[in-house]
Every structure is written in C-alpha cells, then in structure tokens.
Amino acid sequence: MSTPRISVVLPHYNDLHGLALCLDSIDRQTIDRDAYEIIVGDNASPCGIEAVEAVVAGRARVVTVTEKGAGPARNGAAAQARGEILAFIDSDCVAQPGWLAAGAAMVQPGTFLGGHMFVLPPEGKLTGSAAVELALAFDNESYVRKSQFTVTANLFVMRADFERIGGFRTGVSEDIEWCNRAIRMGMKIDYCGDASVGHPPRPDWNAMLKKTRRIQRELFLLSLEQPRGRLRWVARSAMQPAFIPSDYARILRTPETEGARAKALGTLIALRFWRGGAGLLQAIGLPI
Numbered sequence: 001m002s003t004p005r006i007s008v009v010l011p012h013y014n015d016l017h018g019l020a021l022c023l024d025s026i027d028r029q030t031i032d033r034d035a036y037e038i039i040v041g042d043n044a045s046p047c048g049i050e051a052v053e054a055v056v057a058g059r060a061r062v063v064t065v066t067e068k069g070a071g072p073a074r075n076g077a078a079a080q081a082r083g084e085i086l087a088f089i090d091s092d093c094v095a096q097p098g099w100l101a102a103g104a105a106m107v108q109p110g111t112f113l114g115g116h117m118f119v120l121p122p123e124g125k126l127t128g129s130a131a132v133e134l135a136l137a138f139d140n141e142s143y144v145r146k147s148q149f150t151v152t153a154n155l156f157v158m159r160a161d162f163e164r165i166g167g168f169r170t171g172v173s174e175d176i177e178w179c180n181r182a183i184r185m186g187m188k189i190d191y192c193g194d195a196s197v198g199h200p201p202r203p204d205w206n207a208m209l210k211k212t213r214r215i216q217r218e219l220f221l222l223s224l225e226q227p228r229g230r231l232r233w234v235a236r237s238a239m240q241p242a243f244i245p246s247d248y249a250r251i252l253r254t255p256e257t258e259g260a261r262a263k264a265l266g267t268l269i270a271l272r273f274w275r276g277g278a279g280l281l282q283a284i285g286l287p288i
Contacts (some may be wrong), residue, residue: 006036006104007081007159008060010091011073012044014154016055018092018200025061025095026084036100039250040275041065041077041093071168074152086162090153094120094198102194103156112157114140114150115195121256122201128263129208132271135254135264136247144191149179154197161187173215205267210267213288216275220277228265230283237279240272247272 008026019040023133038060042052049064056062065076070090072109078086085104089095099115107113117138122130144150152168152175164233168174179189203277223229223236249259251264278288 002155004032004035004037004083006085006087007083008036008038008087008089009041009074009077009079009081010038010045010053010064010089010101011077011102012045012068012091013043013070015092015122016047016051019052020055022091023056025097026089026100027059027095028097029095029100030097031101031104037061037083039063039077039080040092041071041073041075043070047090058281066173067170069170070152071170071174075167078159078167081159082161084153085105086157086159087118088152088155088157088171089197090199093153094173096196096198098155099195099197102196103192104193106190107156108194109161110186112150112155112182113190113192113195114144115154115191116140116193117155118196118198119153120198120200122203124263126260127204128265128267129204129258131220131251131254131260131264132208132267134256135206135251137197137201137273138250141191141193144189146148147176147188148183149176150189150191151175152178153199154195156192156195157182160225160284171218172225173218177222178220205270206224207210208271210269212271212275213278216278216282216288221286235280237276238285240276240279244268 001030040060040062042062042064044066052062063077063080065073085102085107103113103115117140119134119137140151165185168178223233247268248265257264
C-alpha cells in the first residue's frame with residue numbers, strides 16, 4: 001500500500017453519532033481516497049472500543065489514548081500518522097467536500113493554516129443559545145488574521161513542523177497556546193477560506209455554559225503565563241457587558257437567527273455577565 005500524503009487526525013470521546021457524521025464527510029472529499037488516511041484518537045470512551053470500531057467500519061485506524069483531554073487524543077493519533085501533512089478536525093464536525101484538497105494545496109513547510117469555520121444549521125426549533133452561536137461563534141478568519149491562532153477543529157500543518165513544535169498541552173487553551181508556541185518558534189500562520197468545516201451549535205443554555213466554563217478556566221490559566229496576565233484578565237472580565245451591543249448587532253445582521261432574536265438577546269446578556277463575574281472570581285482565586 002502506498003503511503004498517503006495526508007493524515008486526517010481527529011480526537012473522539014463518546015460521541016458515536018458525531019463521529020459517524022464526521023467520517024461520512026471525510027469519505028466525500030474530492031481528492032482520491034488513497035491520498036489520505038484517517039486516524040481516530042479515542043479518549044477511552046465509556047461506550048467501549050468495540051462500539052467505536054463499529055462506527056469506524058474500517059475507514060480509519062483507531063488509537064486508544066488514556067490520558068484525558070482532546071489535546072492528548074490529538075497527540076496520540078498524530079504520533080501514528082504516516083502522511084507528510086496533518087489535517088486536524090474534531091469528531092463532532094462536518095468537513096465540506098473540498099476541505100482536504102484546499103488545505104493540502106496551500107500548507108507548506110514553515111506555514112500552518114486555519115480553515116473556514118461555520119455553524120451548522122440546528123435541527124428542530126431554534127434556541128437562544130443556537131442563535132447566539134450562529135451569529136458569533138467560530139470566526140476563524142478573524143482569529144487567524146487578527147489574533148494569530150486557529151481553532152484545532154480546522155488546522156493544517158506539515159508533520160515535520162508539528163513534530164518540531166511539539167504536541168498540544170492540557171489544562172490551558174490548547175489551540176491558542178500551540179499557535180503562540182509555533183509562531184515563537186518561527187512558524188507563520190495563514191488562512192484558507194476554501195478549507196471549510198462546520199460545527200454544530202450548542203443546543204441550550206446548559207450546553208453553552210458547560211463549554212463556556214471549560215474555556216474560561218483554560219483561558220485564565222493561559223493568561224497567568226503572560227506578563228501582567230492577572231491584571232489584564234481583570235480588565236477583560238470587567239469589559240464583558242460592554243460587548244453586548246456590538247454582539248447583538250451581529251445577531252440582528254445574521255439572517256439565520258430570525259425568529260429567535262429576543263431569546264438570543266437574553267442568552268447573550270446572561271453569557272456576557274456570567275463571563276465577567278466568573279472572571280473576577282477567578283482573579284481573586286475562587287473556583288467557577
């Protein structure tokens with residue numbers, strides 16, 4: 001068997017439905033199937049390895065990673081890669097058919113890529129949380145061009161560069177930390193708009209709060225590693241309510257939120273005030 005040029009790396013934890021949809025989307029890529037392999041880093045899912053293998057159905061290699069976290073799952077899968085290009089995607093995401101072709105054509109030694117992210121249309125009635133994410137979540141082009149990082153749900157890098165930079169850390173915001181580290185080591189970041197991946201919205205407030213609490217903890221720990229990090233964190237937290245008007249303007253400009261904009265406003269206000277209050281608690285050493 002010839003060595004594939006691209007290794008698709010995806011972490012998985014106990015989401016067989018999402019994994020099936022993700023693998024289906026990778027099966028529909030426009031490039032030849034022998035040009036890429038798929039490696040699933042399963043984070044010791046409670047459903048069991050047999051259930052994971054049944055969904056994979058021979059389409060990917062499954063690597064069991066016992067260290068908890070998406071970062072270790074990615075690292076464990078990437079360590080088994082044979083391709084010269086690593087294409088990272090999350091197991092709850094859906095890749096558009098031209099995703100691999102576009103990213104592989106643009107990535108090069110010394111430069112890693114972030115691709116286009118969008119929120120998948122939700123099933124059923126539109127909730128306030130889903131409406132907020134449809135308008136505000138995953139602006140990866142802005143992340144790449146303005147903040148110099150990409151989400152790990154859509155990241156292309158040469159395997160040799162990834163091995164030189166090292167894997168993803170745990171406990172901190174792994175995407176930001178890895179990208180910052182790569183750039184400090186001389187890498188450049190670029191954006192590939194044709195490499196497009198969809199991510200489902202959080203369906204309700206509880207799901208959104210669970211995600212927000214995790215991200216809040218990771219961002220805080222990462223901020224403490226920066227100069228004057230705690231002071232800047234306090235300022236960031238205090239400013240959270242001030243973002244509500246501009247955020248809501250974006251919600252109003254997003255056609256897909258029609259019919260749920262009042263609910264979205266309530267969710268947005270709750271979210272921004274929660275972030276602000278939680279951030280101030282973190283700054284004085286209290287748990288959230």
